[in-house]
Amino acid sequence: MARSSSGESVLTRAVRILSAFSAEEPVLTVSQLSRRAGLPIATTVRLVEELTRHGLLARDERRRVRIGNRMWELAQRASPVRALREAALQFMDDLQHVVGHSTQLGILDGDEVLFVERLVAPGAVVTFTEVGGRLPLHASSAGLVLLAHAPAEVRDRVLSGPLPAFTPHTITDPRALRAALADVRRRGIALCAGHIHPDATGIAVPVRGSGQVIAALGLVVPNDRHAWSLVQPLQLSGMALSRALDVRTP
Structure with missing residues (x-):
């Protein structure tokens, strides 16, 4: 599994992005995600796009990011x-x-x-x-x-x-x-x-x-x-x- 210069795997960085959301703030901008996950903005953009393609994240009409329906589906199923x-x-x-x-x-x-x-x-x-x-x-x-x-x-x-x-x-x-x-x-x-x-x-x-x-x-x-x-x-x-x-x- 690919790792960053800090030694973190892609999966670990993706989990940090997913963990940035909360019930109080279920919708975040990419910049907010970058700060909360402690990741470079370029890394955050790349991972958000990939997670969105898989339905684990989704974008609203203002391009803000939220947890995707696919995440809910997988969690409910298993x-x-x-x-x-x-x-x-x-x-x-x-x-x-x-x-x-x-x-x-x-x-x-x-x-x-x-x-x-x-x-x-x-x-x-x-x-x-x-x-x-x-x-x-x-x-x-x-x-x-x-x-x-x-x-x-x-x-x-x-x-x-x-x-x-x-x-x-x-x-x-x-x-x-x-x-x-x-x-x-x-x-x-x-x-x-x-x-x-x-x-x-x-x-x-x-x-x-x-x-x-x-x-x-x-x-x-x-x-x-x-x-x-x-x-x-x-x-x-x-x-x-x-x-x-x-x-x-x-």
Whole structure:
């Protein structure tokens, strides 16, 4: 595979271009892509043109660049979380109608929680999560559930690394985080009041498949005394989804 003078492969440089897009800025100029990817403008132009020919990128009427439909098609066709999302949507929709708050589904990806589905309730409390969005494992309820059941090497790596704070309530002390993870394993629930935003409480439970925790099902609710009353319907939904996944497993 061809490499640049810096030793990077063409594939690595293409990934840097694709990674420059975000939910907040899904459309970028070539100059913006060049700066964000840290690539020379000529290299960026050449790679954008090639990626566009393959449908992985596309141009709008102003020649700005966005992710192409082909990228979405390939991701949907072979996504490893497709079955999980399809199974979870019914339970998430039912749960949202019962509790009246936003629901979300996250999986472990590296040292972060990756949110693969979200349903937003009308008038919902503020939430930082979005489909395809990520949060550090230590900071969110879904992250705590996944970290509590993650392999020991993942827990050790997160506990030894930086634990940035989103609010004064975010867990940033390794000993406090270790104790919180033990509590999540014991109680089967993570409730994070004001850890990401002072006005929001995140609640999450494990989703199991073949006996292993494969995801976290969660709610984002107002940060008030009523949050605990929503734990039981969330737990019931998590158990029902786990049973449905086991039935689907060949």
